[in-house]
Amino acid sequence: MKExxxxxxxxxxxxxxxxYLGDLLEFAVERxxxxxxxxxxxxxxxxxxxxxxxxxxFGQQGYGYNVxxxxxxxxxxxxxxxxxxxxxxxxxxxxxxLANYISFERSGFRTVGLFDVNPVLQDVTVRGIxxxxxxxxxxxxxxxxxxxxxxxxxKSKAKEVAKLLLEYGIRALWNFAHTDLNLFLPRDVVVExxxxxxxxxxxxxxxxxxxxxxxxxx
Amino acid sequence: MKExxxxxxxxxxxxxxxxYLGDLLEFAVERxxxxxxxxxxxxxxxxxxxxxxxxxxFGQQGYGYNVxxxxxxxxxxxxxxxxxxxxxxxxxxxxxxLANYISFERSGFRTVGLFDVNPVLQDVTVRGIxxxxxxxxxxxxxxxxxxxxxxxxxKSKAKEVAKLLLEYGIRALWNFAHTDLNLFLPRDVVVExxxxxxxxxxxxxxxxxxxxxxxxxx
Numbered sequence: 001m002k003e004x005x006x007x008x009x010x011x012x013x014x015x016x017x018x019x020y021l022g023d024l025l026e027f028a029v030e031r032x033x034x035x036x037x038x039x040x041x042x043x044x045x046x047x048x049x050x051x052x053x054x055x056x057x058f059g060q061q062g063y064g065y066n067v068x069x070x071x072x073x074x075x076x077x078x079x080x081x082x083x084x085x086x087x088x089x090x091x092x093x094x095x096x097x098l099a100n101y102i103s104f105e106r107s108g109f110r111t112v113g114l115f116d117v118n119p120v121l122q123d124v125t126v127r128g129i130x131x132x133x134x135x136x137x138x139x140x141x142x143x144x145x146x147x148x149x150x151x152x153x154x155k156s157k158a159k160e161v162a163k164l165l166l167e168y169g170i171r172a173l174w175n176f177a178h179t180d181l182n183l184f185l186p187r188d189v190v191v192e193x194x195x196x197x198x199x200x201x202x203x204x205x206x207x208x209x210x211x212x213x214x215x216x217x218x
Numbered sequence: 219m220k221e222x223x224x225x226x227x228x229x230x231x232x233x234x235x236x237x238y239l240g241d242l243l244e245f246a247v248e249r250x251x252x253x254x255x256x257x258x259x260x261x262x263x264x265x266x267x268x269x270x271x272x273x274x275x276f277g278q279q280g281y282g283y284n285v286x287x288x289x290x291x292x293x294x295x296x297x298x299x300x301x302x303x304x305x306x307x308x309x310x311x312x313x314x315x316l317a318n319y320i321s322f323e324r325s326g327f328r329t330v331g332l333f334d335v336n337p338v339l340q341d342v343t344v345r346g347i348x349x350x351x352x353x354x355x356x357x358x359x360x361x362x363x364x365x366x367x368x369x370x371x372x373k374s375k376a377k378e379v380a381k382l383l384l385e386y387g388i389r390a391l392w393n394f395a396h397t398d399l400n401l402f403l404p405r406d407v408v409v410e411x412x413x414x415x416x417x418x419x420x421x422x423x424x425x426x427x428x429x430x431x432x433x434x435x436x
Contacts, residue, residue, distance in 0.1 A: 011420055018419065078423045080422065094315050101311065188428060195233070202233060204297040
């Protein structure tokens with residue numbers, strides 16, 4: 001399947017389609033109309049059709065979508081039909097928690113290495129993965145065909161380590177540090193920022209507005 | 219300051235302004251023009267002015283923005299001038315990692331309780347917080363004026379626990395379970411979904427497209 005230039009908004013919705021279709025498969029649903037899917041996902045059916053048309057359709061008039069086929073095709077578009085080797089840089093609480101997350105492995109994201117600069121952590125293992133020191137990183141990336149680096153380290157270290165990773169051949173960064181790494185890196189580096197604090201602040205904003213609207217005093 | 223109805227996109231950008239302004243404060247920057255801020259944040263200065271006009275401006279012609287004032291005012295809009303008590307439901311790896319995250323506390327989000335259903339975890343403490351069993355939750359929420367519940371539990375349990383939390387008076391959910399909780403709950407419940415796997419899938423999609431564009435064979 002040849003891909004055109006796809007908008008960010010569509011790309012953002014693809015994992016959601018994948019998740020909903022996965023849920024349907026768990027309930028042994030074999031086919032679904034865009035209308036039914038739209039009711040479950042609370043998006044319009046015309047949006048679903050438009051989104052999927054970016055990748056050449058998939059639906060059949062009068063039949064709807066074959067759930068298994070659509071699920072697997074979207075999986076391929078998302079690159080989930082391949083194994084992606086991943087290292088985590090920063091083996092603090094968040095780094096260790098992510099290393100322990102088995103559900104990423106089920107989607108093909110395999111944590112093969114865990115790195116830190118704190119010598120106290122050297123050779124501590126998390127789910128069987130030993131924590132290594134940063135000076136082993138370059139060799140490790142080459143030997144283990146690592147594609148993705150997850151950054152769970154302080155903002156002050158993130159830029160420097162990101163540049164190191166690029167030198168070592170990494171093109172994809174999953175960034176949890178409190179900084180927009182993409183602004184400092186070449187455009188062809190793929191960065192996905194996860195700012196947990198900011199999501200919490202949005203929650204707090206919405207809670208605030210709710211309370212103001214309903215004149216809740218505390 | 220009276221708030222109008224503000225678009226989701228603006229609300230999403232507020233924590234980012236807050237973060238950039240916080241960084242400027244660390245470097246003792248006292249004032250900044252929308253042009254300089256726009257260069258750092260890589261958004262247009264007209265967007266900055268428009269966004270902040272939603273809350274009544276803040277800028278002064280020819281002077282720019284007072285960094286400390288703007289930072290603190292945005293903090294107030296986000297509700298960061300108050301302490302928000304938070305419980306975490308699901309004391310697995312992710313739940314424990316979030317409980318250990320001190321930077322949330324710095325923004326006023328205080329984890330006061332950690333809950334699970336697994337009796338093995340009972341009375342294990344994380345950063346001094348004992349893990350409690352779910353049957354203590356109702357009493358605990360009342361006694362500790364809990365406002366926010368973080369859900370780090372399997373999708374299969376999330377809906378049920380969310381409904382319980384609403385009964386107990388919680389109006390704000392920070393949801394890490396792989397399901398869009400807001401679709402099952404009353405509209406006045408504030409939900410912020412964090413789907414880590416989906417962010418990883420977007421990264422993988424972008425990496426895939428990059429490799430296709432550059433014809434990288436593996």
